[in-house]
Amino acid sequence: MPDFVRRIPEGENRERLVCAACGYIAYDNPKVVVGSVVVADGAVLLCRRAIEPRRGYWTLPAGYLELDETLEEGAAREAMEEARADIALDGILAVFSIARIGQVQVIFRARFADPALPRFSAGPESLEVGLYAWDAIPWNDIAFPSVRWALTAWRRSGTGPLGAPTGNPPEDRRGVRRMGAIPEAGL
């Protein structure tokens, strides 16, 4: 590993990780997570995680956006990788800031590319994948707070055209809370 120390580079006003040996500055910026609430007949596609963190818990098909990729391309790739699902995007459902872990999450609302034949199966990062109606969602085993937020945003969005994207909920405007053991009220 490079021998990183925290210091303020010349001409800046903020500490960065700088290699003490060679002066290389490792700019550590927030990462973009892109994902989808994929809906078929009022049910939503959920993936049970095969990897840490939160192995065994349920999430949306989502992951880090890659370089040379648009948000739309990233959302489609993640649905294919994690749920072997070919999807079509409706638009942006929610945009969340998760300051605690340096993430910006862009969540689309989506359908299966062939709505008459919603095909999916577990990719290598999923233990199982399924379609869940609202009342059947495993609320006690959701992986991350933002999965709850996105599902709630989907419920509120109905089935018509999307409006302004949902942001962080009032109780966690900065995205700094961890997942509680007890389900949130109102879900």
Place this chain on the structure above:
Amino acid sequence: MPDFVRRIPEGENRERLVCAACGYIAYDNPKVVVGSVVVADGAVLLCRRAIEPRRGYWTLPAGYLELDETLEEGAAREAMEEARADIALDGILAVFSIARIGQVQVIFRARFADPALPRFSAGPESLEVGLYAWDAIPWNDIAFPSVRWALTAWRRSGTGPLGAPTGNPPEDRRGVRRMGAIPEAGL
């Protein structure tokens, strides 16, 4: 500098920059740019860049989101740093993918925190800052395509509540074109 080579790390399916000496993997992810169309009396706040790239050209107050910062905090910080403007956000106006340079841009519509007294001045990264009505915008001297896109989205959004955010225009869905010398039609 670390001795980086491009190779596919074990268990991955994509080339990364890996230090040949120590095996450190430099994950290079897209960066988040956050900015605002700040409006006062139908005019928009523009900054003439004091730094490269595109020194001397006009842009919105915008910049890289930092770790431990929400999108809203980042947009407010950039307006303060580049235009010494204290702003209040309306909501997300546009979300752009700029695949050519690995950026996701989240652009807010905003007002001055005190609308009766729109105060601003050039910060260290700006040569000058001004409020421009639509017809007075220096269209031939705009810094980046996405500045045009955001200004067009603002024009279309009117003054009422914001709806679904504007995305990339049809002619550049992936965000790969460079700024042309000739202004785009329809502006």
